[in-house]
Amino acid sequence: MKTLxxxxxxxxxxxxxxxxxxxxxxxxxxxxxxxxxANAGCxxxxxxxVLLVRLRSNGKxxxxxxxxxxxxxxxxxxxRETWEESGLDVSVGRRLAVxxxxxxxxxxxxxxxxxxxxxxxxxGRNEIGSLGWWRVHDIPADQWRFSYQYDQFRQLLTSLLADxxxxx
Numbered sequence: 001m002k003t004l005x006x007x008x009x010x011x012x013x014x015x016x017x018x019x020x021x022x023x024x025x026x027x028x029x030x031x032x033x034x035x036x037x038a039n040a041g042c043x044x045x046x047x048x049x050v051l052l053v054r055l056r057s058n059g060k061x062x063x064x065x066x067x068x069x070x071x072x073x074x075x076x077x078x079x080r081e082t083w084e085e086s087g088l089d090v091s092v093g094r095r096l097a098v099x100x101x102x103x104x105x106x107x108x109x110x111x112x113x114x115x116x117x118x119x120x121x122x123x124g125r126n127e128i129g130s131l132g133w134w135r136v137h138d139i140p141a142d143q144w145r146f147s148y149q150y151d152q153f154r155q156l157l158t159s160l161l162a163d164x165x166x167x168x
């Protein structure tokens with residue numbers, strides 16, 4: 001019995017890291033509750049870097065996010081899609097923008113900030129080739145998934161980074 005408990009204690013964190021199982025419950029910051037139903041994604045910052053996914057199908061870069069489920073609110077879509085594609089459990093904050101393709105972008109905060117480059121969880125391997133942290137000036141326009149909204153994304157990211165920089 002003791003051996004079984006020891007094995008379970010080791011397996012549960014590994015399953016979570018592998019993105020196995022259902023997403024954790026949708027965690028939304030109370031002051032930012034948004035009841036709109038929408039396709040959505042998360043903008044996650046680590047210092048001056050943003051977490052981006054590289055799609056397996058075409059090698060393009062994008063935010064973690066995607067299509068809403070039946071009757072799913074945008075913040076919960078952003079939470080679930082980010083879990084599926086990155087394995088990160090996040091707290092979803094305020095809506096930052098609606099992109100030209102209708103994707104609602106929310107500011108999200110991982111419960112545990114990953115060190116280095118996070119691995120693609122099992123739940124995202126069919127769609128996601130890799131995950132990475134990018135500085136705004138290093139994101140190539142020709143590698144952005146929806147080229148027609150690249151400028152909109154860069155402007156959003158630049159503005160968000162400027163807002164979090166302490167004034168001198």
